[in-house]
Amino acid sequence: MINAPRGTRDILPRDVVEWQMIERKIREICDRFGFEEIRTPIFEHTELFQRGIGENTDVVEKEMYTFEDRGGRSLTLRPENTASTLRAYLQNKLFAEKSLNKLFYIGSMFRYDRPQAGRMREFHQFGVESIGEMNPAVDAEVITLAWDFLTELGLTDLELRLNSVGCPKCRPQYKEVIQKYFRDKLPELCHDCQSRFDKNPMRLLDCKIDSDKFTDVPIITYYLCDECRNHFETLQKLLEAGGIKFKIDPKLVRGLDYYTKTAFEIRYSPLGAQSAVAGGGRYDGLVEELGGDSTPAVGFATGIERIILALEQQDLLLEKLPSIDCFIIALGDLAQIPAFKFLTDLRRDGKSVAMDFAGRSMKAQMKQASKSGAKFAVILGEDEIRSNMVTFKNLETSDQELIPVEKILERI
């Protein structure tokens, strides 16, 4: 027996309705918001992610599925889709067609992590990238899309957390402030925090172990440059105008290097450790980092598995409804071929028709017809064949009558 690799999962017919429902909602809301779908390769040159996500992030350092292909290239299964989307944007010169490109994607991502509910090695994200505009209205549009998407699926008890992580102009000063604050407290910090102190001091803020010990940590909001501060304040006004409630969280620091200014996260806390259902922000330096002209951009991604967990918890998932118009019951060997002909003809006429191929008893086939949800049964046995008629039965009322074969279609 070979099982699916650890951290992967089959999406079975009984579950697939949920996925289809979510995908339908994604396409519908993206259409309303003016976002267009883009599909990028599942794997890319490893370098794309190293440069895009950041060399010393956890994702790049220890979570990537990297392999060498037969031509000696180092390739990586995409751990997220922002870098790929921007790569495609640059490679295909989408910037030449319009100044603002609004793109969305749905697909598998891969990270080598220890699996848990809501954290798979192959997982699915829906995400959005809005490339080419620095106006905070674009941030607000993207956040609103994320929020409306989740709430229109029916989810409640969501929490939007918002922060600004500054930009290359103001962040260095803030980092110094942080380092100054923590320098003499270094011995009290956890191992991770000590190693992050030099590399990425802002990450000290959202450390779960240490964050409660220090309540007077200097807050980035006070150290933002004028541009970042204005951007942040305008964004808040825009979200308020759109009726979206948020909570400012100065400790929200995202783990991917590319974020600037806006950072946000939507949480559904009953999911425990995997409560982040959506996350994103602005990354004004990333296009340039990937070799393009300096271009501002904002985006987010949501984890579809986590959304499904949340929907399950709130009992919002649909039952799979059978949609069978008619069930054909063939009795005896003689009936098999004409029955198959009816089956095929009716299907070609656009009807959803089923029949049993196991040669079972009438009783068994009736049971099957009943369970299938079909409204009508067409019974074809030796008597019917002799008279070139079929027994047409309404499974809801149990009425049945003998009708000529050519009348079947008009009765269904």
Next chain:
RNA sequence: GCGGCUUUGGUGAAGUGGUUAACACACUGGAUUGUGGCUCCAGCACGCGUGGGUUCAAGUCCCACAAGUCGCCCCA
């Protein structure tokens, strides 16, 4: 990558180291041979995550591995 817990059929599960692994649901077949429900009857784990070990005897004890799950980490 670290720590805790869990692992019996399609499903939910019972099972003080000792005869043929309970029960329920689901599924399949049947109840005078062409009709759905109910009821009744029958069938349905050669094996208890995998591999070792202890023992006269292991689903029950020990070890290792695997998978799942919770927390950490990370993130969506």
